[in-house]
Amino acid sequence: MPNKTAKPAAKATVAKPVAAKPAAKPAVTKAPAAKAPAAKPAAPKAPVAAAPAKAPVAVAKPVVKPAAAAPKVEEKKVVTQRQGFKANEFVVYPAHGVGQILAIEEQEIAGAKLELFVINFIKDKMTLRVPTAKVANVGMRKLSEPALVKRALETLKGRARVKRTMWSRRAQEYEAKINSGDIVAIAEVVRDLYRSESQPEQSYSERQLYEAALDRLSREIAVVQHSTETEAVKEIEAQLAKSPRRTGAKSEAAEGEADADAEGDSDETEGGATVADEAA
Structure with a gap:
């Protein structure tokens, strides 16, 4: 009889470990909860993604510099087209001679802007407008040294x-x-x-x-x-x-006059001799 009671006690002890198994399962569920803190390292990655956003800002700065340099290129073109000519300067225009640049003005012709030299020829009472781009073609030049x-x-x-x-x-x-x-x-x-x-x-x-x-x-x-x-x-x-x-030419003319005078004298002497012969 005592042995029979002992068996159930053993069974009870066996049942306890079985009850412990479900307790282990909650530990497994806690592991996923531990992964949540793993998202914290991902948070520092966000600033790394923000760093590339600053790079385009640095690239945008050089884009502004060419825009500022563009007028310089235009100024160089204007200087080369004008060939160094300035307002109020005397120049030589081959077909009309010496003239004076009164002004340099812009005019719009057929929708295009042209820069022109306004040249005045005082003696001819004429004003001429010459495109700055065609100065070399027409042969306009500065005064001679x-x-x-x-x-x-x-x-x-x-x-x-x-x-x-x-x-x-x-x-x-x-x-x-x-x-x-x-x-x-x-x-x-x-x-x-x-x-x-x-x-x-x-x-x-x-x-x-x-x-x-x-x-x-x-x-x-x-x-x-x-x-x-x-x-x-x-x-x-x-x-x-x-x-x-x-x-x-002057010396030849003087010699010619002297020869003419000598010929005239010889003619007169010849004429006088003939008259004397006739008288004789």
């Missing part, structure tokens, strides 16, 4: 070089030199077409070309030397008088 002006004056002293060709062809060559804007070439035209008092007079077309070349040359010399056109013309004519052709 004093050294180049001196070279042009030296050219006037040289011997005239007249080609033995038709006048129409020579006239075209002279006109091309006048409209070239080259001060030395213009001086060559003045030298070749100049006629002194002892030489035959110029034809009408020669006179026109000579006066046009003389006008272009004297105006530029006057502006460079800060003198009047009248003084410049006198200086040009003084240089032309030193030409060997002019001095030679």
Whole structure:
């Protein structure tokens, strides 16, 4: 009988460990609760994601710099188009001679903006507007340096070089030199077409070309030397008088007059001799 009671007691002890198993299960459920704190390391990752957001802000700064540099590029283009010409400056326009830039203005033509030089030619009473981008094409230039002006004056002293060709062809060559804007070439035209008092007079077309070349040359010399056109013309004519052709022409003319006088005297003596013979 005592043995039977002992068995149930053992069973009771066996039942206790079984009851302990369910207690272990709640420990397993606690493990997922421990994973929740693992989300805390993920929280520091959020600032790491915010760091790249600042990088675009740093990239945006260089974008502003090119915008500020753009006007500088435009200023360089304006300077290159103007070729260094400024308002109130005297320039040489090949087809019209010396003129003065009154202003630099902008005009809108056919929807496009153009920058123009406003050039005034006082003697011709004319105002010309030239696009700054076409200055090189038309041949507009600054005034000649004093050294180049001196070279042009030296050219006037040289011997005239007249080609033995038709006048129409020579006239075209002279006109091309006048409209070239080259001060030395213009001086060559003045030298070749100049006629002194002892030489035959110029034809009408020669006179026109000579006066046009003389006008272009004297105006530029006057502006460079800060003198009047009248003084410049006198200086040009003084240089032309030193030409060997002019001095030679004067000596030849003097010799011709002396020969003519000698011939006249000989004729008179011959006439007197014939009269004396007849009287005899």
